[in-house]
Amino acid sequence: MIKKIQNLLPLVTKPIRYTGGEFNLFPLPIKKNTIKVCLVFPEIYEIGMSNYGLKILYSKLNSYKNTICERSYAPALDFGKKLEEHNLPLFSLENKLPLFKFDIIGFSLHSELNYPNVLYCLSLSKIPLRTEERIHGNYPLIIAGGPCCVNPLPMSPFIDAFVIGDGEEVILEIVDVYRNFKNDKKKLLENLANLEGVYVPLIHNRNKIIRKRYVKELKEEDFPFPPLVPICNIVHDHLTIEISRGCARGCYFCQAGFTNRPLRIRPIEEIKKLAFRAIKATGYEEISLLSFSAGDYPHLPQLLSSLNELLHPYLVAISLPSLRGEDFDEELINQLKFIKRTGITFAPETVSYRLKKVINKEIANEKIIKAVELLIKHNWPGIKFYFMIGLPQEKEEDVKEIGYFLNFLGKIAQRREIRVSISPLIPKPHTPFQFYQFEEKEILQEKIKIIKREVKSKNVKVKYENFAQAEIQAVLARGDEKLAWAIENAYRQQAIFQDWTEHFKYNIWVESFNKNQIDYLSYLKEKKVDEALPWDFIDIGIPKNLLIQNYQKALSLKEEKPNNYLSLTNKTNPNFQPLSFFKPAAPFSHYYKRFRVKFKVGENFRFASHLDLVRAIYRAIRRSGLPVIYSTGFSPRYLVAFGPPLPVGVISESEYLDIFLKIDYNGNLIKDLGDFMPKDLIILDFKEIKNDAPTLGKSIKFLKYEILLDEPQLKKIKLTNIYYARLENQILEVLLPFEPGVKLFPTLSKITNLNEEEVKLFSIKRIEHYLIKNDKLMTPLEDD
Ligand code: SF4
Known part of the structure; x- marks a missing residue:
């Protein structure tokens, strides 16, 4: 199976997604009686590998008695197709084990639009889609967790057991129950149904109230250690430390805010300890402090300053993914820019003061403006804003006000770009707005037209969400069991990767609903507060009455308060000037030694890009603690120069x-x-070279490759000696000039008279680099 997979990899995009081999990965041997769990994130590797929750579970399971845990991600369409064509099952990254050989498969349901991807992964794994079809036969137990499970009904025919709430404790209880009842599926499901926080559709059939699970504190031992370091670039390619979980603010639209209560805080000393250990173990250049609302972390400036003090010698940047815009002052900015200016995102959601009250998120516009002024003063790159439309009580004037405000921000930002994302409210279960409607697409479009008309600033770049996509997401989020038929139909019609606008297939969804006589628009309508809701049997710890009260309060707010931010123009501060950029310092030419290092690249990095390789070596340097010289300026970097890309x-x-x-x-x-x-x-060899020796990029003139040909390849090639090429004992040796336009695969295709697809299947090794000195070829270490 491994060989067959390897043969497919050169033919697909980004094969490194499927190779595993991350740093700090120690696949455990599979022994008899070991419970094998595979965690599957139904998205491509770069997205799934960024998920923090999965990392916690992975680490917990791998340190649990007689248990191993591996990972798998949804293969991109091209690789999925290849697997089907070659009748190969989806496999885990660690031991390349087919998914059907696992005892338990755990899906993460993080987005409703991803539901068809779960079926895509099951089908590629050769596992029947529906629970009923798996009752008899030796199939893995299929469980699911993640934010969407607070309304499990649309996916309930496909999933044997859902985890509602935090997973780190209950996952081990599930493993224990599995161990005891693995030979009797009925008893297994009955016993799983007794666990708190677990919904088993075949047993409960929404007749029992399921209380969510939550951990009382963020424990040090639950921090995923050592963190895996991916070989390729992923969406959130940094070390993540969860500084708090939950949010007590209670913004009426925010599902995460309501379902993840209570607020749990990790102490500063523990964060420092984890950060230091994890940076030493990974070499990451950035730490992201994960929380729902970072500004609510008590003593945030102290946390940042102590982390900066600790990590400054390692050139580690700190980023905060979630700032509200309040509490933004000079001190916080100084701490954040210490090493590197990472992007800052604000989510005020709306501009009108009345609507701020309606949604219960009252961030004063004046505070946001002050924050942006400060960021601009400090030449901050990457300022981003999130706004929402389709809110209760929203009037045309409120929508126009978003446009006015953006123009105002554009003016403050001068020529700096402000990126803005506008999305519609999706009224989600377990929030006060669960009773509200999803606004009609046509009205949303009209509102966007108004904003487009009003935004005149050229440096304000506004992105609008695809409303059709949001509409389907809203249907699935507010849905019941009936929708399962439509989800299955949509999957069978190839509606997968629906979170991606370019893959989204609205017509297939509408067809799928119609085919199953589902009035999908009815799921979008406003609900009466005394109406029974499909997800009422899930108890997230907030009484429905409280949600009703909040909703009624939102609808009854009448207060109109004029916005006065327009008085805060730069004119009030005639001396306002952005600070000038720092200039990078000159290289310390007399105070360093320069070493040339020769190294070998093996199978694990075969599909890594040049940038992946560079990143991996930078991280190794950080782990090593070598006294490397670094550049100064906005983003200090280690002074390391690489030869021609592999x-x-x-x-x-x-x-x-x-x-x-x-x-x-x-x-x-x-x-x-x-x-x-x-x-x-x-690392194979090294030597000190002169500080002023020519760079590798300038001195290398030739690259030598060796290709091991198998019998069929040997028979097919017709060698054309365009460049130096020699064939001996099934080994083709090729010497190519290192110059623009000479690319390896097209050139090999010309030399061998095979097409590029065939050439990509060659087993190729780079043997040496050469420079020319005194008319002789010399390796870079022979140069002096
Ligand atoms: S929007 Fe932010 S601040 Fe409001 S409840 Fe959600 S996480 Fe908390």
Whole structure:
């Protein structure tokens, strides 16, 4: 199976998504009686690998008695197709085990639009889609967790058991129940149904109130350690430390805010300890402090300053994914820009003061403006805003006000770009707005036209959500069991990856609803407060009465307060000037040593891009603690220069880099750096070179490759000796000039008279780099 998968990888986009091999990965051996769990994130690797919840469960399960946990992600369409064509099942990344061989498969339901992807993964795994079809036969137990499970009904025919709420404790209880009843599916489901926070559709059939599970505190031992470091770039490619979970603000539209209560805070000292250990173990260059509302973390400036003090020597940046815009002052900015200016996002949702009250999120516009002024003064890149439309009590004037406000921000920002995302309210279960309607698409379009008309500032870039996509998401979020037929139909009609606008298929959804006589528009309508709602049997710890009271309050608010932010123009501060950019310092030419390092790239990095390789080596340098010289300026970087990029799909016996170290360094880089390199990046040799020696990029003139041909390939090729190419004992040796326009695969295709698809299946190794000195070819380490 592994060989067959390897043969497919060169033919698909980003094969590195399917190879695993992350740093800090130690696949455990599978012994008899070990319970095998596979966690599946039904999205592509780059998105799924960014999910923090999955990392916690992965780490907990792998340290639990007689249990192993592996991972899988939804294959992109091209690889999914290849798997089907070759009749290969979806597999786990660690041991490349088919998913049907696991005992338990756990899906993360993080977005309603991803429901068809769960069926896509089950089908690729050769596992029947519906629970009923799996009752008899030796199939894995299919469980699901994640934010969407607070309304499990639309997916209930496909999932054996749902976890409602935090998963880190209950997942181990599920494993124990499985261990005891694995040979009797009926008893297994009955016993799972007795666990608190677990909904088993076949047993409960929504006749029992299911109380959500939550952990009382964020425990140090639950922090996923050592964190896995992916080889390729992922969406959130940084170390994540959860500084708090839950939010007590109670914005009326926010499902996460209501379903993740209570607020739990991780102490500063523990965060510092985890940050230090995890940076040493990963080499990450950025820490993201995860929380629902970072500004609510008590003593945030102290936390940032102590983290900065601790991590400054390692050039580690700190980012906050969720700021409300209040409490934004000079001190906070100074802490955030200490190492690197990471993007800042504000989510005021609306501008009108009345609507701010209606949604119970009252962030004063004046405070946001002050925050933006400060960011601009500090030359901050990447300021982003989120707004919502389709809110209760929203009038044309409120929508226009978003436009006025954006113009105002545009003016303050001068030429700096302000990015804005506008999405419609999706009234979600378990929020006060669960009773409200999803506004009609046509009206939403009209509102967007108004905003477009009003926004005149060229530096304000507004992005609008696809309303058809939001409409289907709203139907699924507010749905019941009947929708399962439509979800299955949509999946069978290839409506997968529906969170991606380019893959979204509105017509297929509408057809799927109609085919199953589902009046989908009825799910979008306003609900009466005394109406029974499909998700009422899920108890998230907030009484329905409270939600009703909040909703009625929102609808009854009449107060009109004029916005006075327009008085806050820069004119009130005639001396307002952005600070000038710092200039990067000149290189410390007399105070460093320059070393040339030769290293080998093995199978694990075969499909890594040049940038992936560079990132992995930077992280190894950070882990090693080598006294490396770094640049100054906005984003300090280690001074390391790499040789010609290695083509994707090729391994290498000899790659080179130059590294600049402090003048007093006299160590052995094979050990000092080599011991911290990821598997299959091996330091082979090094030597000190002159500080003013030509760069690798300028001096390399030729690259030598070796290709091992199998019998069928050997028979097919017709060698054309365009460049230096020699064939001996099934090994084709090729010497290519390193110059623009000479690309490996097209050139090999010309030399062998095979097409590029066939050439990509060659087993290719880069053997050496050459420069020319005194008319002789020389390797970079022979140069002096
Ligand atoms: S929108 Fe933010 S501040 Fe409001 S409840 Fe949700 S997480 Fe909390």
